[in-house]
Amino acid sequence: MGIDRRYDRRTFLRLAGATAAVAACGGATPTATATAAPVAGTISVYSALNESTNNEFFGAFKKAYPGVTANVLSLAAAGELQTRIRTEKASPKADIFIGGSSEFHDPLGKEGLLEAYIAPNAKDIDAKFKEATGLWTGWYTGIFGFISNNDRLSKELGGKKPATWDDLLDASWKGKLILPDPVKTGGGYIFMATQIFRFNKDEAKAMDFMKKLHANIAQYIPTSPGALTLIDQGQFVGCPNWAHDILTEKAKGNPIDLTIPTDTGFEVGAISIVKGTKSLAAAQALVNWSITKEAGELNVKLSNRGSTRTDVAPAAGSPKLTDVKLVNYERQWATDNKDRLLKLWQQTVGL
Numbered sequence: 180m181g182i183d184r185r186y187d188r189r190t191f192l193r194l195a196g197a198t199a200a201v202a203a204c205g206g207a208t209p210t211a212t213a214t215a216a217p218v219a220g221t222i223s224v225y226s227a228l229n230e231s232t233n234n235e236f237f238g239a240f241k242k243a244y245p246g247v248t249a250n251v252l253s254l255a256a257a258g259e260l261q262t263r264i265r266t267e268k269a270s271p272k273a274d275i276f277i278g279g280s281s282e283f284h285d286p287l288g289k290e291g292l293l294e295a296y297i298a299p300n301a302k303d304i305d306a307k308f309k310e311a312t313g314l315w316t317g318w319y320t321g322i323f324g325f326i327s328n329n330d331r332l333s334k335e336l337g338g339k340k341p342a343t344w345d346d347l348l349d350a351s352w353k354g355k356l357i358l359p360d361p362v363k364t365g366g367g368y369i370f371m372a373t374q375i376f377r378f379n380k381d382e383a384k385a386m387d388f389m390k391k392l393h394a395n396i397a398q399y400i401p402t403s404p405g406a407l408t409l410i411d412q413g414q415f416v417g418c419p420n421w422a423h424d425i426l427t428e429k430a431k432g433n434p435i436d437l438t439i440p441t442d443t444g445f446e447v448g449a450i451s452i453v454k455g456t457k458s459l460a461a462a463q464a465l466v467n468w469s470i471t472k473e474a475g476e477l478n479v480k481l482s483n484r485g486s487t488r489t490d491v492a493p494a495a496g497s498p499k500l501t502d503v504k505l506v507n508y509e510r511q512w513a514t515d516n517k518d519r520l521l522k523l524w525q526q527t528v529g530l
Contacts, residue, residue, distance in 0.1 A: 217246055218244055218246055218247055218460050218461055218463075218464045219246035219247065219461070220246070220247055220248075220458040220460060220461035221247070221248045221249075221250065221458060221461065222247065222248070222249050222250070222274040222275055222456075222458045222461045222462050222465060223249075223250050223252070223272060223273050223274050223275075224237075224249050224250065224251045224252065224273065224274065224275045224276075224277060224465070225252055225254070225260040225263065225264065225273040225275065225276045225277070225453075226251050226252065226253045226254075226260075226277050226278050227253075227254065227256070227257040227260055227276075227277070227278030227279035227283075227365075228253065228277065228278040228482075229253070229404060229482075230253050231481070232478070232481045232482055233251050233253050235477065235481050236474070236477060236478065236481065237249045237251060239473070239474070239477055240465060240468050240469075240474075243468050243473075244461075244464050244465075244468065247461045247464055247465070249465070252273070256363045256364055256401060256402045257278065257279025257280065257283040257364070257365045258283060258362065258363045258364060258365070259363065260273075260276060260279065260283070261276075261279075261283045261284075261286070261287060264276060264287055264292055264453060265287070265290070265292065268292055268454075268455075271453050271454070271455040271456065273453050274452065274453055274456040274457075274458050274461070274462045275450065275451070275452060275453065275456075275462050275465055275466075276293075276449075276450070276451050276452075276453060277449075277450045277451075277465070277469065278448055278449075278450075279365050279448065279449065280321075280365035280368075280369060280446035280447060280448060280449065281310075281315055281317055281446075281447045281448075281449040281510065281514070282365060282368060282369070282446075282510070282513060282514045282517060283365060283449075284310075284314070284315035284449040284450075284451045285310065285314070285315060285449075285511075285514045286514065286517070287314075287451065288310060288314030288315060288451065291454060292453065292454050293314045293315065293451045293452060293453060293454055294314075294451075294452040294453065294454050294455075294456060294459070294462075295312045295313040295314050296313045296452055296462075296463055296466060297312070297313035298313075298316060298463070298466050298467045298470060299467065300467065300470055300471060301313070301316055301470060303470070303488055303489075303490075304316060304317065304318075304470060304487050304488065305487065305489075307447075307510075308320075308447050308487040309487075314451060315449040315450065315451040316449060316450055316451075316466060316469075316470055317447035317448060317449050317487045318448060318449070318450055318469045318470045318474070318475065318478070318486070318487055319447075319448040319475075319478055319482075319484040319485060319486055319487060320445055320446065320447055320448065320484065320485040320486070320487060320500060321421045321422065321423050321424075321445060321446045321448065321484050321485065322421070322422045322423070322439065322443060322444075322445045322485075322498050322500065322503060323366065323369060323370055323373060323419060323420070323421060323422065323443045323444050323445060323446075324419070324420065324421065324422035324425055324437050324438060324439045324440070324443065324498070325340070325341055325417060325418070325419055325420070325425075325437070325438045325439070325440055326407060326410050326417060326418050326420050326425045326428070326435050326436070326437060327340055327410070327416060327417040327435065327436055327438065328410050328411075328413050328415070328416055328417070328434060328435055329434045329435060329436055330413060330434055331355070331413055331415075331416045332416055332417065332436075335351075335355065335416060336351055336352070336355075336416065340436070340438040341417075341438060341440050342438075342440060342441065343440050343441050343442065344373075344374065344377065344388070344419075344440050344442065344443075345388070346440070347392055347395060347417075347419075348388070348391045348392060348395065349395075350395075352395040352416070352417070353394065353395045354395070354397045355395070355397065355415055355416035355417065356392075356395050356396050356397060356415065356416065356417055356418060357396065357397055357398045357399070357400050357406050357409060357410075357415045357417075357418045358370065358392075358396050358399055358400070358406070358418060358419060359399070359400050359401075359402065359403040359406050359418075359419075359420065360399040360400060360401055361399075361521060361524055362521055362525070363401050363402070364400075364401070364402060364403050365403075365446060366403040366419075366420060366421055366446075367399070367403075368513075368517065368521065369444050369445075369446055369513075370419050370444070371385075371389060371520065371521075371524055372444065372508070372513040372517075372520065373442075373443060373444030373506055373508065374388050374389060375513075375520070376444065376506040376507055376508050376509065376513075377442045377506050380509075380512075382520075382523065386523060386524065386527040389524055389527055389528060390527050390528055393527075393528040397415055398415075399530075400418075403420055403421060403424065404424065406418045406420055407420055407424055407425065407428050410435055411428055411433040411434075411435060413434075421446075422437055422439060422483075422497070422498055423482055423483035423484045423485075423494075423497060424482075424483075425437040426483045426494070426496065426497060427482065427483050439498055439503050441503075441504045442504055442505070442506050443503060443504070443505060443506065444505065444506055444508045445500060445505060445508065447487070447510065448484065450465070450466055450469050450470075452466065470487070470488070472488060472490055472491060475487075475488045475491035476491050476492075479491060479492070479493065479494050479497075480494070483497050485497070485499065485500065
């Protein structure tokens with residue numbers, strides 16, 4: 180049986196309602212190796228990856244685990260998937276949450292909504308990229324950059340790209356910028372948190388920056404990919420966004436460019452198992468496979484993201500964490516203070 184690639188909500192809910200309990204030969208446990216015994220079952224996946232990546236990624240997973248069927252609901256806004264998992268906690272519809280920054284996974288773990296699982300090959304992942312008890316595991320990284328439309332940037336701003344985030348406060352950018360919504364997207368929140376760390380956690384200074392930037396923002400976009408499309412089309416001039424996604428758009432021949440302003444932030448993309456899954460062995464199989472070298476190399480090829488594995492080379496032309504000037508991004512602090520900081524931002528900009 181192949182992967183159902185129709186990702187609309189109605190199809191997913193029908194499939195999820197029919198999700199069968201897994202029949203795992205040999206009774207897989209958290210200490211079992213990925214190939215110790217055949218695993219069979221059906222898993223319902225909430226994915227923050229884009230559809231084309233899902234198709235390739237889960238197609239490869241199917242070859243590695245032919246007995247497991249993955250029914251995938253793809254939503255580019257990780258915040259919406261996080262909300263679904265919370266609202267469905269009494270009767271979980273998903274077995275796995277994959278993609279989106281760890282800031283969306285970690286709170287679910289603290290709320291008791293995730294299943295702790297330390298995959299055998301998690302030993303290959305640096306401690307800073309995973310939750311110690313296995314509530315989530317990081318499998319990719321992404322650096323925050325800036326996308327600009329070449330034609331409009333040249334005509335309206337003399338081709339000048341931002342070297343720092345403060346450059347975006349110039350009045351020449353007014354009405355020409357968009358930003359992924361910090362409430363709905365991991366990218367938008369990480370951008371905002373990056374400013375806080377850029378000002379050494381002086382929240383007043385960071386909010387002053389966000390308020391001044393707000394004056395130049397034409398729209399807050401509900402998904403990061405949606406924002407990229409608007410820049411591709413020339414509807415706006417520029418947008419802070421993920422470097423790997425900008426490179427993907429550029430490779431399509433779109434008239435855009437990537438800039439990495441100094442003192443930027445980065446994400447750790449995570450995978451986690453939803454508490455209450457009836458397909459635990461199959462869900463563990465997906466975690467196991469996602470952090471293999473094979474899966475890491477495939478994700479780099481498909482998305483230009485970095486890998487949390489040191490034996491996976493970055494995509495050609497892709498910036499590495501060691502190549503850019505990063506803020507001291509305190510990920511756990513940013514995660515623990517997320518709700519409070521988002522409310523502070525909304526009050527600051529009047530949204």
